[in-house]
Amino acid sequence: MSWKHKYQIADLPPHQMVGLVCKTCNLSQPKTVAELVALTDPQYYMNEVENALVCRTWNCKGKLRMELSHDIIVEGFQGGLT
Numbered sequence: 001m002s003w004k005h006k007y008q009i010a011d012l013p014p015h016q017m018v019g020l021v022c023k024t025c026n027l028s029q030p031k032t033v034a035e036l037v038a039l040t041d042p043q044y045y046m047n048e049v050e051n052a053l054v055c056r057t058w059n060c061k062g063k064l065r066m067e068l069s070h071d072i073i074v075e076g077f078q079g080g081l082t
């Protein structure tokens with residue numbers, strides 16, 4: 001199971017940056033966890049958040065792929081997994 005099914009938005013620190021890349025136009029549109037909570041719901045798992053959001057580019061509305069940078073995984077998730 002991927003981290004996207006394991007973590008709810010509320011599990012991540014609000015200031016954490018999450019990378020969102022459009023699968024259609026490739027536009028990168030990073031958001032903070034706080035912004036994602038405002039757009040969706042704190043109870044959402046990350047895969048649900050990913051599915052709920054679409055590209056903000058007018059006329060694109062492509063699906064987004066969510067990514068966390070390496071240091072986020074090391075810092076934020078190692079403690080949670082042990």
Ligand SMILES: [Zn+2]
Binds near residue numbers: 025026057062
């Ligand atoms: Zn797009």
